Amino acid sequence: MAAAGSAVGLGNIWGFPTQAASNGGAVFLMVYLLMVFALAYPLLVAELTIGRYGNADPITSLRKVWPQQKALMGLVGLAGMIAVSLILSFYAIVAGWLLGYLLAPICEAAGLVSLAHWLETFGSGRNLVLMLIFMWLTVMVVRSGVADGIEKWSTRLMPVLLLLFVVMVIYILTQDGAWAGLRLYLVPDFSHLSPKLIVSAMGQAFFSLSLGVCTMMVYGSYLSKSANLPKTAAQVALLDTGVAFIAGMLILPAMFVAQHNGVVIYDESGALLASDTLVFSVLPTMFDTMGPVGMIVGILFFVLMIIAALTSSISMLEVPVSCAIEELNLKRHTAVWWIGGFICVISAVIVFNFDALFGRVVTMTTAYAQPIIGMIFALLVGWIWHRDKVLQEIRKGYPAVESSLFWRIWPWYVRIVCPVLMLLVFFVQ
Numbered sequence: 001m002a003a004a005g006s007a008v009g010l011g012n013i014w015g016f017p018t019q020a021a022s023n024g025g026a027v028f029l030m031v032y033l034l035m036v037f038a039l040a041y042p043l044l045v046a047e048l049t050i051g052r053y054g055n056a057d058p059i060t061s062l063r064k065v066w067p068q069q070k071a072l073m074g075l076v077g078l079a080g081m082i083a084v085s086l087i088l089s090f091y092a093i094v095a096g097w098l099l100g101y102l103l104a105p106i107c108e109a110a111g112l113v114s115l116a117h118w119l120e121t122f123g124s125g126r127n128l129v130l131m132l133i134f135m136w137l138t139v140m141v142v143r144s145g146v147a148d149g150i151e152k153w154s155t156r157l158m159p160v161l162l163l164l165f166v167v168m169v170i171y172i173l174t175q176d177g178a179w180a181g182l183r184l185y186l187v188p189d190f191s192h193l194s195p196k197l198i199v200s201a202m203g204q205a206f207f208s209l210s211l212g213v214c215t216m217m218v219y220g221s222y223l224s225k226s227a228n229l230p231k232t233a234a235q236v237a238l239l240d241t242g243v244a245f246i247a248g249m250l251i252l253p254a255m256f257v258a259q260h261n262g263v264v265i266y267d268e269s270g271a272l273l274a275s276d277t278l279v280f281s282v283l284p285t286m287f288d289t290m291g292p293v294g295m296i297v298g299i300l301f302f303v304l305m306i307i308a309a310l311t312s313s314i315s316m317l318e319v320p321v322s323c324a325i326e327e328l329n330l331k332r333h334t335a336v337w338w339i340g341g342f343i344c345v346i347s348a349v350i351v352f353n354f355d356a357l358f359g360r361v362v363t364m365t366t367a368y369a370q371p372i373i374g375m376i377f378a379l380l381v382g383w384i385w386h387r388d389k390v391l392q393e394i395r396k397g398y399p400a401v402e403s404s405l406f407w408r409i410w411p412w413y414v415r416i417v418c419p420v421l422m423l424l425v426f427f428v429q
């Protein structure tokens with residue numbers, strides 16, 4: 001469930017619908033689904049398996065897989081750590097916007113109209129303050145090790161989130177303009193298919209499943225030996241993809257309802273306008289149209305989304321923190337504050353150079369770093385690690401694995417198909 005908490009987050013509600021709306025809707029959805037099940041799922045099993053085998057921080061786990069190449073494995077672990085820190089630095093900015101949209105209606109109801117306006121309006125000061133609050137929340141959870149409690153809460157709240165989504169989907173579909181959005185989302189128009197779309201879908205799949213940055217390795221190391229790894233990975237992938245799919249059913253129609261009401265969404269060339277923040281401007285508008293219940297639905301929605309974002313951000317911060325604790329012998333407390341503080345500094349640099357940096361950092365980390373490091377993990381499991389050792393590790397929680405269909409396909413799949421597919425994606429663009 002912790003891994004599911006890491007996977008479900010802003011990637012589902014913000015990343016996926018934005019990408020789908022920018023890349024032709026249904027075609028993006030199809031390629032995305034293909035990427036999740038043909039590429040990301042096998043790699044999720046690989047990453048969890050390395051982590052559980054290593055039973056340590058990512059650098060040590062990777063070194064246990066290839067003990068002859070300690071320096072190289074250290075570098076790979078470091079690359080994952082840098083990538084995940086950069087991801088957290090933009091993630092905290094986006095999660096801060098959620099805080100803003102949660103607090104704004106409350107402030108408005110309390111008569112603090114100008115504060116409410118400030119919270120909802122894009123600006124460096126507001127982005128910085130909200131980012132710092134979100135980072136502080138993340139640091140507090142990781143520092144006090146109450147991750148356990150948070151995960152328990154998130155498992156209880158996940159069904160509430162799903163239910164809320166379903167209610168909101170039903171509501172939005174009764175609004176004028178919604179069906180055009182639904183059509184875009186579900187009826188494919190293959191003229192949109194392009195190499196760029198495929199790279200974006202691959203990046204989105206890696207981002208949404210938290211792959212290629214050692215997060216799932218750390219969580220694998222916390223798993224018990226009796227956990228069935230292929231099954232756990234399948235549950236995480238299905239849940240995560242289910243949430244993304246439903247989020248798309250909500251956001252795309254909501255965008256078209258807004259368009260119907262006069263908001264300009266696409267420019268003349270068909271590119272999405274203000275794509276980074278569109279999801280967050282469309283949703284509050286929707287809550288406003290709901291009458292008095294709108295405020296309650298809105299607050300509930302943003303609270304649940306902030307918790308979902310928090311269960312992802314703690315899994316990111318846990319990667320460098322676990323390395324610092326085990327490799328450098330630092331205390332958890334010290335490691336969390338130093339690393340959290342450092343990430344706040346990077347995040348602040350992005351806030352003050354938003355137009356130049358934000359999109360670049362997102363693309364660099366999610367579309368490139370995550371798939372490339374993920375491919376290195378696939379090569380390690382496929383070519384370096386002894387097949388029998390991999391089998392032994394998976395067998396601990398899945399005694400019948402050897403005679404399963406999974407075992408007949410997966411080893412050569414991560415060995416050959418995954419790396420070749422990924423190289424193809426990068427070469428065709």
Ligand code: PHE
Nearest residue numbers: 007009010011012207208210
């Ligand atoms: N999967 C998370 C989400 O969808 C983001 C994430 C990426 C978490 C990488 C951890 C590591 O929001």
